[in-house]
Amino acid sequence: MSSSSNETDPNRHERAGRTRATALITGLLIASLSHPVVARAETKQSKSYVRRKAWPGGVKETVEFPDDSALPALEAMRAASQAGGIRLPDEAPIEFSLCGYSPGSRATFEARAGRHRVAVKAYEEDPVPEVALYVALAAAGLAGDSGARVPPLLAWEHGLRVLVIGWLEGPTARDLVRSGQGRRAGELGACWFQRMASLPVKLGPPLGAAQMLQRARDWAAGFLPIDSALGTKARELAEILAGTQPKEEGTPRLVHGTLYARHILDCGDGPGVIDWQRFGQGPVELDAGTFLATISRIGLLDRTRESEAAQAREAFLAGTAGLLDERSLAWHESAMLLRLAGKQHRRDDGRWLERADTLLGEAARLAEAAG
Numbered sequence: 001m002s003s004s005s006n007e008t009d010p011n012r013h014e015r016a017g018r019t020r021a022t023a024l025i026t027g028l029l030i031a032s033l034s035h036p037v038v039a040r041a042e043t044k045q046s047k048s049y050v051r052r053k054a055w056p057g058g059v060k061e062t063v064e065f066p067d068d069s070a071l072p073a074l075e076a077m078r079a080a081s082q083a084g085g086i087r088l089p090d091e092a093p094i095e096f097s098l099c100g101y102s103p104g105s106r107a108t109f110e111a112r113a114g115r116h117r118v119a120v121k122a123y124e125e126d127p128v129p130e131v132a133l134y135v136a137l138a139a140a141g142l143a144g145d146s147g148a149r150v151p152p153l154l155a156w157e158h159g160l161r162v163l164v165i166g167w168l169e170g171p172t173a174r175d176l177v178r179s180g181q182g183r184r185a186g187e188l189g190a191c192w193f194q195r196m197a198s199l200p201v202k203l204g205p206p207l208g209a210a211q212m213l214q215r216a217r218d219w220a221a222g223f224l225p226i227d228s229a230l231g232t233k234a235r236e237l238a239e240i241l242a243g244t245q246p247k248e249e250g251t252p253r254l255v256h257g258t259l260y261a262r263h264i265l266d267c268g269d270g271p272g273v274i275d276w277q278r279f280g281q282g283p284v285e286l287d288a289g290t291f292l293a294t295i296s297r298i299g300l301l302d303r304t305r306e307s308e309a310a311q312a313r314e315a316f317l318a319g320t321a322g323l324l325d326e327r328s329l330a331w332h333e334s335a336m337l338l339r340l341a342g343k344q345h346r347r348d349d350g351r352w353l354e355r356a357d358t359l360l361g362e363a364a365r366l367a368e369a370a371g
């Protein structure tokens with residue numbers, strides 16, 4: 001009988017698990033794309049902004065789902081697509097574009113059905129802390145559709161380690177600087193910090209200068225096997241940072257942790273901040289230094305954008321007057337520039353050494369200023 005052959009099939013549990021995962025991801029995506037918040041965002045929006053994708057594979061309408069067993073949601077999405085794709089009740093097909101992918105760690109997709117879209121975030125690690133943060137931010141009034149905001153959490157699934165959030169429309173602060181709107185980028189950043197200054201959210205692990213210094217030492221050590229001269233320079237910089245580490249005696253606040261210029265979007269009437277995976281409790285200067293480091297990087301690596309980057313910085317500092325400690329800000333910006341320098345070899349176009357050296361030079365200047 002067929003049932004007995006089923007019972008002896010050694011792969012039946014695996015297959016049943018796959019079927020369950022496929023059903024879960026399908027339900028999750030249909031529920032998210034049918035969510036009233038998503039429908040409202042679509043009708044309000046006049047024009048959609050085409051953003052430069054962070055992941056080069058993401059420019060295609062539909063992508064192959066990377067083969068990555070560390071990300072269960074990704075496996076489920078692939079299985080669903082192989083089984084004929086996912087459709088809404090009205091038969092509209094859901095299409096995916098890969099926006100960001102760090103193998104073995106995380107993948108971010110845009111999922112779209114007609115003019116409705118959401119962001120799908122698939123992780124290797126437990127997404128529960130990030131889920132709790134979205135809930136707390138929404139309770140604090142930050143998941144609305146005006147003013148400073150974060151994406152609303154639409155659905156999530158613990159076993160699949162996935163969450164689905166609303167899609168925010170608009171150019172990023174990085175796009176703004178690159179397209180000649182530096183001042184607007186700086187004002188947008190400042191607006192975010194003004195809103196954060198009164199936010200009562202107390203979630204997340206400690207994330208301040210002590211943790212950054214530890215990382216700075218690791219980042220500096222990462223240079224050595226790649227280039228010994230830069231490695232020495234980076235190690236010297238990490239030692240200067242150790243000697244100038246800010247005291248940070250103020251009450252820790254919610255910090256984003258990776259507030260790069262590409263994570264702040266211009267939603268028209270306020271900033272929208274995405275990608276909260278690395279949040280914690282720490283000094284506001286950690287986020288501000290990260291933001292400024294990514295703004296500086298644009299001008300340092302592309303001299304034609306130097307004055308736009310300078311205008312962004314100027315507008316940001318004017319808009320955050322009284323909120324930030326200058327020395328601590330310089331310290332955190334320096335540490336983040338060290339981080340960004342360490343990523344330059346990923347684009348091996350024969351000029352990465354020069355780029356890394358430029359960023360390290362600016363980092364060293366700031367580290368001295370922090371002393």
Ligand SMILES: Nc1ncnc2c1ncn2[C@@H]1O[C@H](COP(=O)(O)OP(=O)(O)OP(=O)(O)O)[C@@H](O)[C@H]1O
Nearest residue numbers: 054099100101106107108119151166167168274275
């Ligand atoms: N909620 C959202 N609204 C609008 N765009 C989004 C949203 N989430 C992600 N994106 C887009 O996808 C890109 C990657 O998303 P995100 O930064 O959250 O993922 P990531 O895996 O950390 O990628 P990366 O390592 O490139 O930062 C973003 O830079 C942005 O363009």
Ligand SMILES: [Mg+2]
Nearest residue numbers: 100258263275
């Ligand atoms: Mg990101």
